[in-house]
Amino acid sequence: MGRHVIKEHEGGLEIDPDFSKEVECKVCGKKVPKFRQLSHQRLHKNFPCTVCGKILKSYEARKKHNLAFHQETKEVQCELCGKVVAEFNMKSHHFEFHNPTFDPTCPVCHKVFKRRSSAMKHQRAVHGDGGEFVCSTCGKRCLSESRLKTHEDVHKEVKQNVCQTCGKSFTSSYNFRKHVARDHEGGLAVHPEFSKEVECDICHKVVPFYQLYSHRRGHKGYPCGVCDKVLRTSGNRTQHMARVHAAFHHKSVDRVECEVCGKSVRQFDLKSHMTTYHDPHCSLKCPECDKTLANKASLKRHRDFVHGDAGSNFVCSHCGRKCWSQAMLRQHEESHSDLKRHVCDSCGKAFKYKDQLTRHVTLDHKGMNPYKCPKCGKVYRTPLRLKDHMNLHLEIKPCICAVCGQAFATRSRLDTHRKKHRKE
Secondary structure, eight states: OHHHHHHHHSSOGGGOTTTTOEEEOTTTOOEEEGGGHHHHHHTTOOEEOTTTOOEESSHHHHHHHHHHHTSOOOEEEOTTTOOEEEGGGHHHHHHHHOOTTOOOBOTTTOOBOSSHHHHHHHIIIIISOSOSEEOTTTOOEESSHHHHHHHHGGGOSSOSEEOTTTOOEESOHHHHHHHHHHHTSSOGGGOTTTSOEEEOTTTOOEEEGGGHHHHHHTTOOEEOTTTOOEESSHHHHHHHHHHHOTTTOSSOOOEEEOTTTOOEEEGGGHHHHHHHHOOTTOOOBOTTTOOBOSSHHHHHHHIIIIISOTTTTSBOTTTOOBOSSHHHHHHHHGGGOOOOOEEOTTTOOEESSHHHHHHHIIIIISOOOOEEOTTTOOEESSHHHHHHHHHHHHTOOOEEOTTTOOEESSHHHHHHHHHHHHHO
16 A cells, blocks of 8 residues: 555655665675565566466466467456457556546647556656666666666677577577577468467457567558658658658768678668678578579569569469569559559549559649758659769769669669660
């Protein structure tokens, strides 16, 4: 009772002289506030799942894991909102979504939240100091001690989870198990842990567990405020704004130079660039035909299309081209037709492709020119033209003539140059 009163009605446990008093952990000797003593001690004890071997941090977490993944769970319907949840989660569901003392609106920025925990994390991370747990290496602040421990693994030179087959190492045991299942045990679709079917709590569609999080993202769109494009995640929208609408982006994006190849990339793209082009564990040579590809994505696409069965079910009846999906095949077959079924509601102009209609409405009716150069302010109608223009500022020439090897900054200059070879 006393802990509840102090936590909820007297400013929090952090400022109470009794609960905030520092005590020493008997296992590692670290000093922590008294009210965090039990949660800290749990970090030193692991509870492995007897079915799949996953390591849980508490007895309760292991029990919930077993109920969720390895046993038939009784589901009940919430009387307040009608949502169907697992019976053991009903109490936490009521506390998160139907707590009468919870104000869903952030008092600082007025953002509205559905969950109590989401609102508290938002206030501490965005409007607070980022968390009281500070990384001793880089100074990053985390909201909890477990998150800090996970973050500190990034700085360790020796990672605990090492694949015995290919030598690749991981800081996360989950990512390690996922890697082994995907790359060395026949794929996620046949693995008992990752292939187990679960139900989406939004649309109730049954999908494999490894596809659940990507499936959920499809229900939540993040529209771009400039060109109305809908992105799947908040991070994708931030990167889209930085890449395409740099003039409208509220933060400047620093460019860094790759130490391996010297290419100039955006700072948030450096990690994916290193993984795609300079991964020491990945050979870019096709094992079937010895062809060398530019990156891992191109290698996978080449193997699936040329040597595999990808696209065999989606073949164009006009030209025989193979496509990844039914939607891509439908879009491709439109190129063989003169039908323009995408009509503008404002002027009646018709287009063959939907993205042509979207660009027409954005530029001609809304008066928006979203592709603006952040250096000189010049405006372009398409992102490709802006990208060509930025090559001039960055002094890079990626467009190379296949005949004489001369390099150019833009495609238009390369096309003009090619005409000289045709005359010869």
